[in-house]
Amino acid sequence: MDKNKKITVFSHLLVWIVLVSMPYMLSASTQQLNINRVVAHFWIPLGFYAVIFYFNYFVLIDRYLFVEKTLKFIAFNCLIIALFVFLKELIESTFFEELSRNFQVDKKNQGPPIRMFIYIQSISYMAPLLFAIAIKSTKRWVKIEAERKDAANVKLQSELQHLHYQLQPHFFFNSLNNIYSLVDVMPEQAKTSIHGLGKLMRYMLYETNMELVPLSKEIDFMKKYTDLMKLRVSDKTVVNYKFPSTDFGIKIAPLLFISLVENAFKHGVAANKESSIDINMTCENKTVFFTIENDNLPKKTNDKSGSGIGLQNLEKRLQLLYPKKHIFKTAIQDNRFKVTLQIETD
Structure with missing residues (x-):
């Protein structure tokens, strides 16, 4: 592995370590943390974000977006986001029943409708998608510019x-x-x-x-x-x-x-x-x-x-x-x- 690849891998690992550690860094005391809440509302979505980011970064963007198959690219991502929204609700209702029950009570008492939360989750899953597109597009532009300069030289x-x-x-x-x-x-x-x-x-x-x-x-x-x-x-x-x-x-x-x-x-x-x-x-x-x-x-x-x-x-x-x-x-x-x-x- 050359030096640039090592730096890239290290940067990615560092970013994910920081993201995983965010609940501990933002909490005044680890005793105040509800581990179930952290897993359900932070780490599981974070894992879905990682899948969306890397699946787009290594597969979908090159295979569909950069070859002008935009509709297929959008369709695949819509399916992935819908799947992860469904899986998150399924996981919470199956493995975190108490959190799910409290959530439903809160919604009935004072919170906005459940569809609003699903919409917000869907929007949140677009962040890693857009981030992957931005990074990949930048790398592609740098590569094209380098090739153009080489050709001109x-x-x-x-x-x-x-x-x-x-x-x-x-x-x-x-x-x-x-x-x-x-x-x-x-x-x-x-x-x-x-x-x-x-x-x-x-x-x-x-x-x-x-x-x-x-x-x-x-x-x-x-x-x-x-x-x-x-x-x-x-x-x-x-x-x-x-x-x-x-x-x-x-x-x-x-x-x-x-x-x-x-x-x-x-x-x-x-x-x-x-x-x-x-x-x-x-x-x-x-x-x-x-x-x-x-x-x-x-x-x-x-x-x-x-x-x-x-x-x-x-x-x-x-x-x-x-x-x-x-x-x-x-x-x-x-x-x-x-x-x-x-x-x-x-």
């Missing part, structure tokens, strides 16, 4: 995994395009680029499968990628980057920033124009601030390199990984494209 992980796998070929495709452009004109730089790409792909394949990675590794990855991309751009392009010297113990979802760096090199560089790319990252109180600026030199519509999924992928991942904990903005000002990304990591 599985869906979230599936979507994130899909986006992660989508990002890798996208990154690889863009990098190969860049290296391809170097093969004929700068074969030595192309070799260096292939070697550098191998290191980057090793990181992507073997170190980014975790939910969180140290920010320092992401910074190192971006530096290597930026240095790799600088090999293929002309002297007319200036690339500046500034990263924090320490990551302040911050862990972050992998590969969030690389799409922005890729986008800057893809849309901010032209062979025959002067341009610049400025990358800046700072950290403060477990919050990462990242900005990147580049000249706005969009590719022609017939240029399909990379298929344009990088920023869309990033936005989806941010919504899934950091809901209400991120700010992502893009803007074009003075023919410069600027991206601002702020992430609260904890």
Whole structure:
């Protein structure tokens, strides 16, 4: 028996022990107690309450109420309550004749009619029934809510995994395009680029499968990628980057920033124009601030390199990984494209 079941059993036993002991706890002296009266008017109804509660809790609610067989559920409980009202009267008249006789005398002299007492007894038997429904419904709701959260978490992980796998070929495709452009004109730089790409792909394949990675590794990855991309751009392009010297113990979802760096090199560089790319990252109180600026030199519509999924992928991942904990903005000002990304990591 696991810990939760043990706690449940102990709680039930404690409740029933308290209920059985109520006459003794409420009486000023045990000598004043009439044991026959306690048995007839308290313990026997209490036993009926227990039967109604547990029979509904373990059988009727699951079998009828939760499967929308409400009429059968009501009919069964009406029969059970009627049976217990009859049994209580039968037991009292058979085994507690004196109490029953005094009761009948009291009713003739001054009390309300017997039907009123039967009605009150019937109503009292509904208390354990309603209590069983309340507890069972609450447990069912908690279970359904937990299953819903588990299902949502599985869906979230599936979507994130899909986006992660989508990002890798996208990154690889863009990098190969860049290296391809170097093969004929700068074969030595192309070799260096292939070697550098191998290191980057090793990181992507073997170190980014975790939910969180140290920010320092992401910074190192971006530096290597930026240095790799600088090999293929002309002297007319200036690339500046500034990263924090320490990551302040911050862990972050992998590969969030690389799409922005890729986008800057893809849309901010032209062979025959002067341009610049400025990358800046700072950290403060477990919050990462990242900005990147580049000249706005969009590719022609017939240029399909990379298929344009990088920023869309990033936005989806941010919504899934950091809901209400991120700010992502893009803007074009003075023919410069600027991206601002702020992430609260904890």
